[in-house]
Amino acid sequence: xxxxxxxxxxxxxxxxxxxxxxxxxxxxxxxxxxxxxxxxxxxxxxxxxxxxxxxxxxxxxxxxxxxxxxxxxxxxxxxxxxxxxxxxxxxxxxxxxxxxxxxxxxxxxxxxxxxxxxxxxxxxxxxxxxxxxxxxxxxxxxxxxxxxxxxxxxxxxxxxxxxxxxxxxxxxxxxxxxxxxxxxxxxxxxxxxxxxxxxxxxxxxxxxxxxxxxxxxxxxxxxxxxxxxxxxxxxxxxxxxxxxxxxxxxxxxxxxxxxxxxxxxxxxxxxxxxxxxxxxxxxxxxxxxxxxxxxxxxxxxxxxxxxxxxxxxxxxxxxxxxxxxxxxxxxxxxxxxxxxxxxxxxxx
Amino acid sequence: xxxxxxxxxxxxxxxxxxxxxxxxxxxxxxxxxxxxxxxxxxxxxxxxxxxxxxxxxxxxxxxxxxxxxxxxxxxxxxxxxxxxxxxxxxxxxxxxxxxxxxxxxxxxxxxxxxxxxxxxxxxxxxxxxxxxxxxxxxxxxxxxxxxxxxxxxxxxxxxxxxxxxxxxxxxxxxxxxxxxxxxxxxxxxxxxxxxxxxxxxxxxxxxxxxxxxxxxxxxxxxxxxxxxxxxxxxxxxxxxxxxxxxxxxxxxxxxxxxxxxxxxxxxxxxxxxxxxxxxxxxxxxxxxxxxxxxxxxxxxxxxxxxxxxxxxxxxxxxxxxxxxxxxxxxxxxxxxxxxxxxxxxxxxxxxxxxxx
Ligand SMILES: [Zn+2]
Numbered sequence: 001x002x003x004x005x006x007x008x009x010x011x012x013x014x015x016x017x018x019x020x021x022x023x024x025x026x027x028x029x030x031x032x033x034x035x036x037x038x039x040x041x042x043x044x045x046x047x048x049x050x051x052x053x054x055x056x057x058x059x060x061x062x063x064x065x066x067x068x069x070x071x072x073x074x075x076x077x078x079x080x081x082x083x084x085x086x087x088x089x090x091x092x093x094x095x096x097x098x099x100x101x102x103x104x105x106x107x108x109x110x111x112x113x114x115x116x117x118x119x120x121x122x123x124x125x126x127x128x129x130x131x132x133x134x135x136x137x138x139x140x141x142x143x144x145x146x147x148x149x150x151x152x153x154x155x156x157x158x159x160x161x162x163x164x165x166x167x168x169x170x171x172x173x174x175x176x177x178x179x180x181x182x183x184x185x186x187x188x189x190x191x192x193x194x195x196x197x198x199x200x201x202x203x204x205x206x207x208x209x210x211x212x213x214x215x216x217x218x219x220x221x222x223x224x225x226x227x228x229x230x231x232x233x234x235x236x237x238x239x240x241x242x243x244x245x246x247x248x249x250x251x252x253x254x255x256x257x258x259x260x261x262x263x264x265x266x267x268x269x270x271x272x273x274x275x276x277x278x279x280x281x282x283x284x285x286x287x288x289x290x291x292x293x294x295x296x297x298x299x300x301x302x303x304x305x306x307x308x309x310x311x312x313x314x315x316x317x318x319x320x321x322x323x324x325x326x327x328x329x330x331x332x333x334x335x336x337x338x339x340x341x342x343x344x345x346x347x348x
Numbered sequence: 349x350x351x352x353x354x355x356x357x358x359x360x361x362x363x364x365x366x367x368x369x370x371x372x373x374x375x376x377x378x379x380x381x382x383x384x385x386x387x388x389x390x391x392x393x394x395x396x397x398x399x400x401x402x403x404x405x406x407x408x409x410x411x412x413x414x415x416x417x418x419x420x421x422x423x424x425x426x427x428x429x430x431x432x433x434x435x436x437x438x439x440x441x442x443x444x445x446x447x448x449x450x451x452x453x454x455x456x457x458x459x460x461x462x463x464x465x466x467x468x469x470x471x472x473x474x475x476x477x478x479x480x481x482x483x484x485x486x487x488x489x490x491x492x493x494x495x496x497x498x499x500x501x502x503x504x505x506x507x508x509x510x511x512x513x514x515x516x517x518x519x520x521x522x523x524x525x526x527x528x529x530x531x532x533x534x535x536x537x538x539x540x541x542x543x544x545x546x547x548x549x550x551x552x553x554x555x556x557x558x559x560x561x562x563x564x565x566x567x568x569x570x571x572x573x574x575x576x577x578x579x580x581x582x583x584x585x586x587x588x589x590x591x592x593x594x595x596x597x598x599x600x601x602x603x604x605x606x607x608x609x610x611x612x613x614x615x616x617x618x619x620x621x622x623x624x625x626x627x628x629x630x631x632x633x634x635x636x637x638x639x640x641x642x643x644x645x646x647x648x649x650x651x652x653x654x655x656x657x658x659x660x661x662x663x664x665x666x667x668x669x670x671x672x673x674x675x676x677x678x679x680x681x682x683x684x685x686x687x688x689x690x691x692x693x694x695x696x697x698x699x700x701x702x703x704x
Pocket of ligand 1: 071173174204227228
């Protein structure tokens with residue numbers, strides 16, 4: 001018997017499922033990169049990678065050049081010590097809350113899986129990294145060392161679930177952005193008003209590092225990050241006027257960027273012209289690739305399209321299917337707008 | 349420039365609005381003054397205002413000096429429209445919620461809307477609330493509209509500025525106003541440009557009114573990369589003395605600009621500034637800076653291959669309030685010292701900066 005929230009999945013959902021279930025903590029994005037390259041290569045003129053592992057997928061065209069960036073990496077942990085009994089001590093990669101890991105399953109690149117638990121504590125507030133360990137079921141240090149070395153990384157082990165109109169998975173941040181860009185690229189017509197580069201960036205969660213070098217290399221005229229944002233629509237949530245299901249969010253501000261007013265307005269006009277629902281986002285915590293892109297070289301006017309997401313950086317990040325579909329549509333339309341050539345900057 | 353002109357200039361710049369990320373009207377005000385004294389004025393891709401004055405260089409390879417002061421000011425941004433029409437907001441830059449209740453503001457919606465920052469009346473506070481300073485969560489902006497009316501005028505992300513005209517103190521030479529951090533620095537750029545209008549100098553000079561300093565030195569980052577100056581001086585403000593504050597954290601109003609000393613600053617530039625102040629009898633103060641990334645000089649120093657940088661700070665009381673206070677004497681001294689510095693530069697000095 002089918003349960004109410006078990007739903008058969010379509011082609012885009014299959015893509016999302018493959019992406020979110022892939023292994024890819026910051027610095028170890030290879031599996032995600034290979035998957036995306038396979039899915040996008042027929043929709044673009046060429047793809048290449050750089051020294052940091054960013055993947056570029058280019059649709060050639062006249063100036064200006066638009067850069068879209070979604071990050072491939074996800075949060076995770078790194079092994080810092082293997083004790084005599086074969087328990088692994090761990091430290092965070094990116095913004096991981098220790099209490100969200102207790103009882104969770106984690107997987108390594110080689111497929112080894114384990115669970116996180118904690119030493120005896122008196123109160124929950126004592127729950128910090130030194131109290132946590134990862135148990136991979138190894139009977140002693142030697143058995144553990146056969147499979148795991150210091151510095152190996154693990155990420156959450158959680159399947160994609162379609163709740164019927166809403167999707168739940170680990171690494172929705174930001175594989176959902178990757179999926180949106182792959183799908184937008186697939187839908188673009190044969191001729192575009194300007195050049196576009198889709199960047200699948202590395203190491204966002206540890207400081208927008210991939211986007212920093214990618215923007216330096218590309219020298220785009222405009223930058224757009226595609227990432228998740230927080231919402232204020234859950235019980236007693238912090239004050240925030242973004243909800244699941246009300247459309248993709250056009251970012252105004254976060255900790256890393258004040259989106260360029262003209263870029264933001266052109267995005268809003270595009271959404272309104274095509275009757276695509278959207279929300280405006282003021283995010284008081286967190287940053288995105290746009291933070292790095294807009295400060296590249298002499299400056300790049302930048303904006304961001306965000307997919308509203310509950311429980312960001314938890315094992316069960318949740319997004320709305322309608323928001324995802326509308327984000328694809330919005331990006332497609334943004335690419336079809338003829339963007340003006342920005343001021344040369346030389347003052348001539 | 350005469351003292352009376354400087355007073356008008358700094359009051360005009362203080363009153364202009366230019367919250368980080370949306371500095372256009374403030375840069376326009378600065379541009380109107382700077383363009384009278386320079387060769388060319390433009391804005392770069394992030395909105396930095398750049399005024400360029402060519403040097404006289406008889407048969408010499410040109411070199412360039414950037415004088416950088418930030419044009420942006422702190423402010424607020426609407427985050428939510430509540431059921432009753434009250435606007436919730438967050439800060440842009442380091443805004444202090446303690447000073448907000450009772451503050452008149454302007455909301456930059458579809459039209460400009462007057463409003464006030466509201467909070468619970470003291471009679472209605474609990475014992476505990478009375479002891480605590482106000483936090484953003486407790487505050488809201490009242491524009492006198494219902495939710496439905498407000499939604500037609502205001503969008504999430506709209507900016508809110510302080511509605512605070514500047515004041516000249518009745519006695520003495522002090523001016524109080526919003527955004528003197530760092531419109532005072534921008535005023536010093538104008539004073540310097542005016543001083544240099546009829547003077548000879550070998551350096552090509554970029555006067556830069558930088559954007560987005562208050563949110564992380566962002567405009568200066570891209571301006572320094574784009575202009576590639578051979579050396580730079582940032583002009584910002586530092587804390588002025590007031591009751592309860594003692595040196596070395598604070599500086600005397602009227603005692604002259606503070607010249608910063610520390611790892612962020614090239615020793616030859618600092619020494620040259622001090623020497624010129626002594627020769628010209630400009631009063632100055634010395635500020636030991638341990639290397640906190642607080643001003644545009646921080647990012648300029650490490651741009652590209654490295655740019656020798658210095659910092660002049662104008663003493664300012666009540667920083668990040670709507671009554672920031674400074675002395676006109678300090679402002680004029682800062683502009684004149686910058687002009688003397690620009691005139692003193694030659695190719696051998698600039699080449700010597702890389703020889704330690
Ligand atoms: Zn993200």
